[in-house]
Amino acid sequence: MSASQSDPVRDYHQRTKHRLDGYAAGPDTLDWDDQPVAFRDYGNCPRVGLKLREGGPAFADIAAGIRQPSALPGSNSIGALLACSLAISTWKHHGTARWAVRCNPSSGNLHPTEAYLALPDTDDLAAGLYHYRPQDHQLEQRTAYPQALSDALFGDLPAGSFLLGLSAIPWREAWKYGERAWRYCQLDLGHALGALRYAAALLGWQVHSLEHLADAEVAALLGLDRASDFETDEPEYPELLCLLSPACQAVTLPYLLPEDLSGQLAGLVWQGKANRLSGRHLYQWPIIDETVRAAMKPRTALVTEIPSPLPPPLGLDCELSAVDLIQRRRSAQAFDGSTGLDRDAFFALLDHCLPRAGLPPWGEQVEPAQLHLILFVHRVESLQKGLYALPRDLHALEPLKTAMRSEFQWQAVADCPPHLPLFQLIGADARRTAARLACQQAIAANGAFSLAMLAEFDQVMAVGSWAYRRLMTKAGLLGQALYLGAEASGLQGTGIGCFFDDGLHELFGLQGDEYQVLYQFTVGKGTPDSRITNQLPYPELRG
Template identity: 30%
Template sequence: MTTGKISIAQHYHERTKYDPKTIASKSHGLDWSRQPAVFKEYRLGISFDLKPYLTEKSDEIANSSEDNWWQRLSRLLFCTYGLTAKMLTMTGEPVYLRAAPSAGGLYPAEVYLISRGTPLLPAGLYNYQPKTHSLIQFWEKQVWTELQTACFWHPTLNNTQLAIVTTAIFYRSAWRYQDRAYRRIYLDTGHLLGNIELAGALTDYRPHLIGGFSDRQLNELLYIDTEQEGATTVIPLADLLDPQQNLPLAATALPSGIDTNYPRIADGELIKYFHEATEISEESKKIEDTNQSSLEDKYNFPFCLKVSTKTEPINWGEHQELLENTILRRRSTRAYNGANLTLNELKALLDFTYQPQHYIDQNFDIAPDYFDLSLIETFIAVSGIDGLEEGCYYYAPKAQELRQIRFKNFRRELYYLCLQQELGRDAAATVFHTADLKTAVAKYGDRVYRYLHLDAGHLGQKLNLAAIRLNLGVSGIGGFFDDQVNEVLGIPTDEAVLYITTLGRPR
């Protein structure tokens, strides 16, 4: 057994760091004969076609309350994970892009829908099929009580009729990224959560996040092969057009145990062991409200440059029509031209991502669910922002200001630590999300590693969409030299770097 005192979450993070001295030995050629499929297929089941309901006015459907219900559900799922583009590879094979970004285009997440039984959607289990934009009912039976039991009788399931469950098919991402794939899987799922939050505003649904559930019971409920796939989140959908479903906020996260007595784990087995170690298996849990965690503003030095980020909200158009358009046309930028952004553009990006209360007049959710944002810190390396000195800044969301903590241009270092990707070098600003992993584990156990990456991906997706709305370039980066990021930011070596988002003007 290991003699280390650190938890399995800390061990996993340390072990999956990229380091310049060892990355070559960890890299391997991709076995294209074992490339995983990115769509899940069911041989049996009843299909519900959602394509006719993608537009508000369709010649194929009448304008009725039933049609409106289907339109809302269709738009919600399409804006969350629908196919938005088709490309052909050099071999002529099609590659499909989705509304939510995924590292390497591998799309490890699966989206399920559980119906309690509505007049239009019978009770049972459904898998969302992005390729055909349809729901396939693979289990026709009332399972809502089993869902409530698996979620420890979470109060948001009392009156809701629909719930999304996301899972991960681990090998889809591990095929390329090996043991580090677990990070990317949860970042990718976080992108989904960002889409669900905003698509809910478009369709009059309020998604409620649940991260604390019995993994074993939920996996059994969905009939998934736990050697290949595992549940990651539960998202009850409160219908805002039904007064009984206008629900108060409730807890999103529950703690797991802390494993410090793990064996030596072989390469390739780390994801499976770590996922199982972060499961919650107790029959019941006391749910405490974690939505009220205050965001502590740090790095408040009296001598540092402080710049207010207060600004006018981004205009998403009448009835948010520009939001849906932005979600569907979002693409990750492949190259920047090195030109500067304006300070007002950076302020707008931060405002939309971190200050949802400013968007109440545009009918956005002013308090969307996260797992615990108080654990996540945001730093910005500024390389080219008009009106802002170069250097590294800490973003203080409560005070709505940037605080300069380092004073130099880091383009060269950013190019290096982003695995020599030109995106790091040519970006005008680079956003880093980090967390004190030891403190986070003490609060939520090893399961916090899921929560941290889900929240970081959620924030990253809101940055993505704000940038696209402003016609800027944006690209998330999950592969980087971890310790070198800490050196650039000037933060302790045990601060875990979760995610990087580069921002600039597209080439």
């Protein structure tokens, strides 16, 4: 039996490919009356209102890593963090329909990601575990921490530190997308993490994603292992715990949760129960839960490999405040088919996609990138139309050349900054091909460029099945850099989760699983839909 046959997570990846001759298994019809509720609600819990955030530094300064003064955690600053990351940014209206869109994007706007905060005592928030409610920008307190637990969790951290956990409810996505939905949960998680990192930078906070922790530990901390508090057919899974702390203070890593955490938590009073999201569950997708179980992560060592240092990023030409830019970010549903991007802005946007430690949306530590970009360039000033490659770390250049189509030219793009390894593979009008392979979506053809994120799949998966989640999360994180980078360039982006996996591999000349495309993205000038009107969220919190 080959390695790929023996790993259920690799099997899931193969099985959930969209193919030119058939889509991955999904519902035959959408059961609209049974659409899962968009918002988690624990019901009978004490709630705390949060503040909104207006004004503040320019997005270009945040993207350049210009450090902001560190705020103290409290309802003001945590309100600002969430208002610029996971909150509703607009209510949309069309006829009698009304729906919310958020600062973070989500496949199908279905938002499987939930957020929890584990806080020490702050000025106006008591120590405890809270769930974030985007529906009213409030926290609901699931449990209060006694002093001993608060000391055990936060005692060794710099003052002003706290924990933020992310989880996923796959049913929200699976209701619409069937088996492929779990991929989207992972991509959405990366977007949420990226959104948090940009927002944290506004507050002078660093965000360490504590990837070394085991899922079981994170589940315990977030109260997700309390089976009787959740509907059995709507499981919510732990994904990631992050440590937020003042950017100016060093944090000793690895941060570990207390050994007897489960015991301490079991002795606390827990409040509320998770709401049921939908009643019928007409279609079921058991492969998702089986794959989640196979991809559960044990505690692991910290990754210590670091990439070669990069020069400071090329400036993004944008005068908007970060708050305005983050809250105006939208996925384009159609592009005008004519507006392009000038060459320098294109280089700056690509440069924003290179991982630099400490700059949002990247972490405080970055590893050599194992996700690379294959670009379909349609309308970039004085750049020939065609296929291009951007290995996001130079270690990948020679292996990619060997693995990809032999007729690709790998011609370095003239005038490209030396640290940005952009290569032309072939000159061609690739618009029709780009749209066709993105499940016939015109947005892949009508913008300035679209791209595929190509992962070093075999290499990463050799670490363990759980590594699939980290890889997908990184693709989502990169997607978030592209979304905000596109807005900062005066354009819009759209993540593309619907694509024909092996059609792309064939186009690139790739065989086997050494490389796999995990996500696509497209950038161009969005055309607004004049039938839809927008309304600001949380009017009761505005002056």
